[in-house]
Amino acid sequence: MVDGTRVAAVDEVPENGSYLFTAEDAYSRPTELILVRCDDEPGIEAWPNTCTHENQRFDRGTGAAVRDGEIICPKHGSMFDTCSGACENGEAAGTSLPDVDIAVSDGGVFLTDDEYTYLSAGAAGEDEDGDDGDDDDIPSSTSHIGF
Template identity: 65%
Template sequence: MVDGTRIASVEDVPSPGSYLFTAEDAFTNEREVILVHCERDPGIEAWINNCTHENQRLDRGSGAAMRNSEIVCPKHGSMFDTCSGACDNGEAAGTTLPGVEIAIVDGEVFLTDDNYSYLHDGGIEDDEGPDSTSHIGF
């Protein structure tokens, strides 16, 4: 038995792409989190859904853009490794996406991070989130 909240099944996480959900941090702030496939165990990683360069969503509701096992920021094109969250190019070079602890049990993904509480599938349901002024298309 895992001590956490079920988010989704592993099969629900698109490849390539991401699965978006909203969690609440210890200060009652809503935060978007994405699940992405990773080639290392446990096979799925969870990252806060914001570019480290500026307040820009990586998944704007239709899945994060991906290229060669990397998450692509839609604003400036920085690329983050799906397994480590590290970025080695573009405006976000030298930074790492904040991770969220999860567990995979019997093909199900559970939120196990003591700093977050699961709220719902999908993104934050307001218009106050980051916006894109990108010219990059995928």
């Protein structure tokens, strides 16, 4: 048995995209995290839902852009390795996404990181209808990049 909270079924994590959920961080703040597929074991990794260059969300509720094993920032196009979180290009080059500990067991993905407490599936502040109401505190993209 895994010591952690079940976040999602493995099958819910898309091959090209992300599964968005919200956890409370060590400072009691709601924090969006994403699950993405990875070629390394255990086959799925978790990362914060923000680019290291700017507080730009990867997944705005429809899945992050993931191509060839990299999460693509929608604002400047920096690409983060889905397995290591490392970025080697664009505005975020030389940075890495902070680790979020998970475990994959019995067809489920479990949040095992002591720094986070699972709150809910979806974006921070979403209501039961999937509407988060006010996005004023979350930057929107001004990018010309389309996926």
